[in-house]
Amino acid sequence: MGYFLSLNYRKKSELYDVSDELSVMLRYYFDKQRLNITTEVTCKIKDWNQDWEKTNKKEPIKKTDVDSVYKNFLLKQKIKELDDIIFQIQKDGGIPNTDLVKSHLRSVEVKKIKKSLEDIHFQILFENYKIWINSDVYTNRISYVRSLNSSIKDVINYTEEYQLKEKCKLLLTDITVDWVEGLIRWCDKKGLQSSTIKKRMKVLVNFSTWLQTSHQIYFKVPKPRKSLKEPIRDVIFLTRDEVMSIYKFDEFNIENPSHTKYITEKGSDVKYIEDKVNTKEGKVVYTSFEVYKDMLLFLCGVGCRFGDVVKIRVDNFEFDENDRTKGEFSYQSEKTNKIVRVPVNLLTFNIWKKYSKNKTRVDYLFPRTDFGNPISNQKFNKHIKVISEIIKLNRGVKFPKFNLDSTVVEGTQVSVPLYEVISSHIGRRTFIREQIQSGKPIRTIMSLSGHNSQKVFDRYYDVLKEDRMENNDKVFNFNLIETPTKGKEKVVHENIKEELVKLKNLFDDGLLPLEIYMSKVNQLMGL
Secondary structure, three states: OEEEEEEOOOOOHHHOOOOOEEEEEEEEEEOOEEEEEEEEEEEEHHHEOOOHHHOOOOOOEOOOOOOHHHHHHHHHHHHHHHHHHHHHHHHOOOOOOHHHHHHHHHHHHHHHHHHHHHHOEHHHHHHHHHHHHOOHHHOOOHHHHHHHHHHHHHHHHHHHHHHHHHOOOOEHHHOOHHHHHHHHHHHHHOOOOHHHHHHHHHHHHHHHHHHHHHHOOOOOOOOOOOOOOOOOOOOOOOOHHHHHHHHHOOOOOOOOOOHHHHHHOOOOOOOEEEEEEEEOOEEEEEEHHHHHHHHHHHHHHHOOOHHHHOOOEHHHEEEOOOOOOOEEEEEEOOOOOOEEEEEOOHHHHHHHHHHHOOOOOOOEOOOOOOOOOOOOHHHHHHHHHHHHHHOOOOOEEOOOOEOOOOOEOOOOOOOEEHHHHOOOOHHHHHHHHHHHHOOOOHHHHHHHHOOOOHHHHHHHOOOOHHHHHOOHHHOOOOOOOOOOOOOOOOOOOHHHHHHHHHHHHHHHOOOOOHHHHHHHHHHHHOO
16 A cells, blocks of 8 residues: 655656646555546646655655645645545545545545535636646647637636626636526627637536536536527538649749749748758758648648648658559548548649658658748638639639528628638538549548548538539430431530540649540540
8 A cells, every 4th residue: 555646647758848747646556556646736847856755845846836835735735635534444444445545535525526616716717627728638639729729718708808897706606598698699799600609618518527527516507598500601612623723823833933023022921931851952942822832732632631731741641562653641630530541642642742852751741930830720821812812713602601590691691702711621621522523432531531420521512503413414314305316426515525625634734644534535425
């Protein structure tokens, strides 16, 4: 039987930085069994004294931590609490095994909570929840944490405004239906859409789950009287012609002398990006818009999220054993942690080949910032709109805003140019649309996009007019009025002509091998 305090390492200690903050655990051992007891104290690695029991003052946390006095007091209180429980079990004639100690700890915790629940401030607990979210719990899910932090920030801001207005400090018992509905109206006034407001509600539910699992506080978020309806929007994606126009536009490319006019243009955001690779010819340099444009094309060809594409390394391309131009891109989805594999195509292979040149297998595929950080999604979205306007992606699309009752906000139902609303996520929708048009089964496409839910997947595409019209000439295909035949002359339908032109363009640009080109042409001509 014994116990000791230690930092809660969730991975190998050498993978941490000394400034990383970890939770402190009290570990109790009995008969080769271990019980981990949460202390609710955190400490930076550099401030932790591993041999604290050998010191005179016997304080686990060094004075370099500004809160060391308070934290050491809490830890000693936790140890005393465990000693008291062990003493009480033995006094009652019991054996202080891990199960019995755990049961007594839970009983003590419940009594404490019942006694102090009415004095707990909601905002303090919610701030602690924020600290927990930003700890090492979600180390590998940066974009998910960023999304949660946006919701947490709004809830905290609303709480502060509410308390200031009502001149009070909210307790958990003050979180009523009226408060929740007030939060919804507050988010609506900020211009947040229903889907975003739902995320604010979801973070409250996650908070209540955290309270229960971490503090044994049972708090249920009141449901608003009217449920939030998420309106259905048109799915905006890039057509094949638009993808081709982006691919063909080379004025941003460093090899094209025309790129200098964007660099020197007054007020331009275009700049040179130096990739961290040295060659015999010197350092590799691109223009920023060249990189953003290629990243957008890569998103369309692989279908991953932006948070995944900035983590793609050269080694994520797994070559085919017999043909190095074929294979799959394999990556771990940041959102789901699921391994996703997507077959390479000519578009993604050409981009991979361009940016992987002279790099090692562990290097990131796309250039990073001067500080070695990934390009931010916000910066990418800002610049890709400018790029799309220059390329003249002017197709009219509808991107309305909605009221809480799902009615369209007046004045937002008019079509706007595509470049005004384009963002990184259009690549994912374009990828799915292209896979559907290629005729792949839905379940196969879901495996390529990393979707687990059919319901979520369905939001990424619309049934278009061409989907409804496809093979329509085969439905009830018989002559209602007899007409004389006109020999064996073949009539080529207009849409077949269009497909032939597209195939020819792809072949001329070197994006379609001869054998595939001839096979597709023969198929369309019915040969």
